[in-house]
Amino acid sequence: MEFIREFLAWFNSGILVYFIMLNVTYIILVTISFFYVRNQLKRKKVYDLTGLFTSKLYLPVSILAPAYNEEANIISSVRALLQLEFPEFQVVVINDGSTDGTLQMLIDHYKLNKVDKYYPLIINHQPVNDVYESELFPELTVIDKKNGRKADALNAGLNIARHDLVCSIDADSILEPDVLKKMLRAFMEDEETVAVGGIVRVANGCTFSQGRIQKIDTPKSFLGRIQVVEYLRAFLFGRVGWDYLNSLLIISGAFGIFDRRAVMRAGGYLHDTVGEDMELVMRLHHYYRIKKIPYKIRFLAEPVCWTEVPEDVATLSRQRNRWQRGLVDSLWRHRRMMFNPKYGRLGFLAMPFFVIFEMLGPVIEFLGWIAILVALLIGAISWPFFFAFLAAAVFLGMILSLASVLCEEFTFRRYPKTKxxxxxxxxxxxxxxxxxxxxxxxxxxxxxxxxxxRREWGDMERKGLDSST
Amino acid sequence: MNPFPHIIADEIARNFVLVVLIVLLIMSTFLVLTAIILRKKHERDEAYRLRKKEELYPLMLNYLDLDPGDRKAVEKAESDIIKRLKTARDLEVIEDLCLEIMYNIAGAEKLKLRQLLLIQPLYTQRYRQLKSWKVENLIQGCLYFVNVINQRSNVLEQIFPLIENRSVLVLHTAASAIFAYDDVVTRGRALKQVCMRTGISEMALLELVYKFHNKEFDQMDEEVSELIGIISDRSVPNVNRGVIIKSVADIGYATMADYLHDMISGMHDTDNGVIANSLIHAMGRFEYTDAAGLLTEKFSSSPDVAIRETLADTLGKLGNTASIPVLIGMTADNDFGVRVRAVYALAALGKPGYEALRHMEGTEDEIQRIAASIIAQLETGKNKTEK
Incomplete structure (x- = not known):
């Protein structure tokens, strides 16, 4: 028994150190993000593009929207994309072997015709059945291909995209009309920019019509509301902080703009992973660092993409399970970056953070709870201490989430009411x-x-966002 | 019971935990309260700004209706407005309001508003910001001077050195502010100073050239002489000279087409690829059909892939059917990108190019398939038109 007590004492000390390190890191990220976002907001008026958009010399964008069984959302999502405020863009919807009516709905609604369009197969993907173009919207192209999952669909889109920048999104996401203009700022600010991510916000509870957001509100469900806080925390601290440190390891698959040539050079999206978004960003880092080409991968907190989040436990658990597998997969594939001087801050800061706190975090947290419970049961710690520890964990978690709510209040204030x-x-x-x-x-x-x-995606049921469809 | 007996004593542990909990509780409460207070403050601020706008709006409409020659009435209207500007927030309100209205109007009324923005308290505050060391203040100050009518030399003296600022954002706003001046030599000096800098993206520099070409002043000829000065100055980094060449063609300084054509004539193989590429691009943009032969002669065997790519694109744009043999030759180029562009350029040359595509032989399968795909698309388009 004494041995167990001694072991628990040391183990709990380790957990405490981990707990302190985790929270100190978060607090540093919060502080950085807070000032950084505020400064960025003050600079947003610098590039009012009065001249550039009258020319043909800005970088046009191809939007890649992979769709798999998205009949609930597809029409409104495509409509929203077609309404974006940008002088020249192409919308490429990639129907990734949907088994529902996604393709037929697109054909009927947008009057699609098959075209004999050949394009070089620079990156491999599953065979394309047909390519369609719209009679109504010349900027709309639809690719119908055999199912190969999201990464495969994006590769098909990359091959056919005709513009220098590609914007990858989820087909169920709705972009705010001015996002492309806002994202272009990162490419204007720095010629070396190869990828930019924007903020993803929870769409549940908001009202959409004609592909545009009409009213912003919080979701009605418990899980929906918690995810609003989670997303604020993840994007307003995590991504902003890592952007400041020039060590961003992930751009959300729901919304990101990439230099098409850079992605092509790095080899496109990887087929056999469920975390293709993070993996691509890590591969871009790897490619540019090895080739010693200067580059920037950025995150901007202002351009918004609204996305529907799962509100039932089963779907949410599948989604988070997939995210975790994607994260571990990407970190494992690029493990050589860890503590490798070639990768600078990425190797010495971002990678250790993601491995210790994001990848191994659940293991340590889980073992920590077990150890504390065992210690409590064998009397190694007292009930008051147990409650004190619990309270500290709750308060610290809460403080970090509250700080993100506060950061939102200081900056964007997208939720309109005090309520x-x-x-x-x-x-x-x-x-x-x-x-x-x-x-x-x-x-x-x-x-x-x-x-x-386990490598499969797991199903994600959509209810649909747009009330007008 | 202390779970970490080997680290700290029981008594200390108990007190420490207690203190930590109290601190965390206070912090949580503080954060929630701050968020709510901020929201309330913001709501009050918004309501105040709205009231102030409603108060200022009729006065500004009255100001816009006045005859600028009636100095007495104008001064009275200005004084009425100034009387209502008591705080820094009021100054922001009037600046926002002016910009909002300016966005929707043009001509003499716009000029009046630009004049109105020069009201003393606002001008003094923004001028002071130009002396700040904070990037945000410098940007805000410069942005103000982008929108006002201002020919004061003290402001210019303050803004010019900001082009040398480390931040490209300050550089951009400072240059934009100078480009609001009607003196083309001053604008040209600023543009040259910008072009001497490295690390400015192509798009940012293009935007600045568009601002340099201030449409409000009809000074195309004077602008051309300033632009030639920059293009011909070899101390300006080639990458920036290249962007200027591209943008003059894009803006449409027609009188520069011959100058650029002459530049190509005088070029040698060893000259910089960036400049060559921009010149080829410019010829396409100017639709300088007669340049096709010169471009082919100078650049069709260039070792630079980017140059050959741009050449193929440009020959397509120029529409000179004499380029067909060259383009057919380019469909067998070593580089795949050049081959593809040559195929598209042939398609752009109309019927003769289209016939050349039909009878293309000896090229690889992939290029033949691209050509076939283009022919199919052209035929579909033709059938639709006939229907």
Whole structure:
């Protein structure tokens, strides 16, 4: 028994150190992000593109929207894309072997005709059945191909895209009309920019019509509201902070713009991973660092993409399981970056953070809870200490979430009412009871599933965002 | 019971945990309260700005209706407006309001608003910002001077050195502010100073050239002489000279077409590829049909792939059927990108190019398939038109 007590004492000390390190890192990221976002906002008026857009010399964009069984959203999503405010862009919808009516709906609604369009197969992907162009919108191209998952669909889109920049999105996401202009700023600011990510916000609860957001509101469900807080935290701190440190390892698959040539050079999206978004960004880092070509991978907090999040436990658990597998897969594939001087801050800061806190975090957190419970049961710690530790964990988690709510208040204030601030603050508290533990479990399971070799995506049911369809 | 007996003593641990909890509790409460207070403050601020706008709007309409020659009435209207500007927030409101209205109007009324923006308290505050060391202040100050009518030399003296600022954002706004001046030599000096810098993206520099070409002043000829000065100055980094060449063609300085054509004539193989590429691009943009022969002679065997790619594109744009044999030759280029562009350029040359595509032989399968795909598309388009 004494040995167990001694072991637990040391183990708990380790957990405490981990806990302190994790929170100190988060606090540093929060602080950086807070000032960085505010400064960025003050600079947003610099590039009012009065001249450039009257010329043909800006970088036009091809938007790649892979769609698999998206009949609930596809018409409104494509409509929203066609309404974007940008002088020249192409919308490429890639129907990735949908088994529902996605393709037929597109054909009927947008009057699509088959075209004999040949394009060089620079990156491999599953065979294309047909390419369609719209009678109504010349900028709309639809590729119908055999199912090969999202990365494969994006590769097909990359091959056929005719513009210098490609914007990869989820077909169920809705971009705000001015996002492309805002994203272009990163490429104007620095010629070396090869990829830019934008913020993804939770669309559930908001009202959409004609492919545009009409009213912003918080979701009605418990899980929906918690995810609003989660997304704010992930994007307003995580991504902003890593952007400041020039060590961004991920651009969300739901919304990112890439230099097409850079992606082609790096070899396109990887087929056999469920984390193709993170993997591509890591491969871009790898490619440019090895070739010693200066480059920038950025995150901008202002351009918004609205996305529907799952509101039932089963779908959410599958999504988080997949995200965790994708994360582990990407980190494992690029493990040579870890503590490698060639990769600078990426190797010494971002990679260790992601491996220790994001990849192994669920394991350590889970073991920590077990150890504390065992220590409690054998009397190695007292109930008051247990509650004190629990309270500290809850408060720290809450403080970080509240800081993201506050950061939102200081900067974008997208949720219009005081009621929303209260709701988000309340859910920053609620998420620590049950949800966080469930989330740890899903991620832990994702890690084990990855080790066991599970690679499939899992279904994601959509309810549809646009009330006008 | 202390779970970390080997690290700290029981008493200290208990007190420490207690203190930590209290601190965390206070911090959480502080964050929630701050968020709510901020929201309330913002709501009050928005309501105040709205009221202020409603108060200023009729006065500004009255100001716009006045005859600029009636100095007394204008001064009274200005004074009425100034009387209502009591705080820094009021100055922001009037600046926003002016910009909002300016966005929707043009001509003499716009000029009046640009004049109105020069009201003393606002001018003084923004001028002071130009002396700040903070990037945000410098940007805000310069952005103000982009929109006002301002020919004061003290402002110019303050803004010019900002082109040398480390931040490209400050550079961009400072140059934009100078490009609001009607003196073309001053604008040209600023553009040259910008062009001496490295690290400015092509798009950012293009935007600045568009701003340099200030449409409000009809000074095309004077602008051309400034632009030639920059293009011909070899101390300007080639990459920036290249962008200027591209943009003059894009903006449409027609009188520069011959100058650029002459530049190509005088070029040698060893000259910079960036400049050559921009010149070829410019010929296409000017639709300088007679340049096709010169371009072919100078660049068709260039070792630079980018140059051959641009050449293929340009020969397509120029529409000179004499280029067909050259383009057919380019469909067998070593580089795949050049081959593809040559095929598209042939398609752009109309019927003779289209016939050449039909009878293309000896090229690889992939190029033949691209050509076949283009022919199919052309035929579909033709059938649709006939129907």
């Amino acid at each position: 929303h601030v209260l709701i988000l603050s309340l859910y920053a508290f609620f998420e620590n009871f049950g949800y966080r533990q469930m989330h740890t479990w899903w991620r832990l399971k994702g890690l084990f599933d990855f080790v066991r070799g």
